[in-house]
Amino acid sequence: MSFEIKPVFAVPFAQDFHPAPDALNASLKSLLLARETEGAKYANPNPSLRQQPGVFESDFNLFSWPDRCIQELREFAWTALARTIQELNGYTAEQMRSMQIFSHTWYHVTRHGGFTIAHTHPMASWSGVYCVAPGETPEDHPESGVLRFHNPHFYSNVFLDPGNARLRAPFHHGTWSVQFKAGQLVLFPSWLQHEVLPFYGRDERITIAFNCWFGTNGP
Numbered sequence: 001m002s003f004e005i006k007p008v009f010a011v012p013f014a015q016d017f018h019p020a021p022d023a024l025n026a027s028l029k030s031l032l033l034a035r036e037t038e039g040a041k042y043a044n045p046n047p048s049l050r051q052q053p054g055v056f057e058s059d060f061n062l063f064s065w066p067d068r069c070i071q072e073l074r075e076f077a078w079t080a081l082a083r084t085i086q087e088l089n090g091y092t093a094e095q096m097r098s099m100q101i102f103s104h105t106w107y108h109v110t111r112h113g114g115f116t117i118a119h120t121h122p123m124a125s126w127s128g129v130y131c132v133a134p135g136e137t138p139e140d141h142p143e144s145g146v147l148r149f150h151n152p153h154f155y156s157n158v159f160l161d162p163g164n165a166r167l168r169a170p171f172h173h174g175t176w177s178v179q180f181k182a183g184q185l186v187l188f189p190s191w192l193q194h195e196v197l198p199f200y201g202r203d204e205r206i207t208i209a210f211n212c213w214f215g216t217n218g219p
Contacts, residue, residue, distance in 0.1 A: 021183025054114025136201030
């Protein structure tokens with residue numbers, strides 16, 4: 001056998017950018033902020049994580065709203081997710097047509113000082129976050145509001161020396177952070193631990209998130 005290096009236990013991520021996010025995000029922002037002001041009517045009544053000051057979390061049925069901007073985003077997100085699943089699993093077009101998607105979908109509005117603690121999403125296979133508005137990034141807080149993922153190989157960076165300190169992709173130590181841009185969608189395995197660092201902008205950071213699990217219509 002010849003020498004080879006394999007990315008064993010690599011974690012798949014996917015991302016996409018909405019082709020025309022400005023108009024969509026303007027409509028989404030207006031709608032989501034308006035619904036936030038209605039308080040308990042749209043808020044999550046039973047949050048699974050302790051809600052931090054400065055964070056509003058909606059109920060988990062966002063993609064069932066009939067509003068045009070919500071349904072446009074739903075189509076964009078499900079298309080990107082289906083492409084990810086098909087390519088990673090090697091499914092045929094026929095197999096994809098037989099697949100059923102189930103989901104929880106919600107939105108967050110985060111203001112100054114708000115954050116989300118590290119967590120995973122059990123009982124789902126794929127999760128995603130879409131950025132409606134990334135919010136301000138102050139010069140003295142360059143990691144304001146970043147979405148941070150934690151390496152599942154918990155001991156990968158316990159000992160670093162010149163032999164492993166500069167590993168190239170797809171190998172990675174420690175954490176990986178996403179500094180969102182408006183219109184960006186990130187997809188990741190639901191079991192992967194992640195958090196949102198404190199947001200220090202003077203405006204709003206608005207994101208839409210979902211967890212998904214799947215079934216099939218056929219045998």
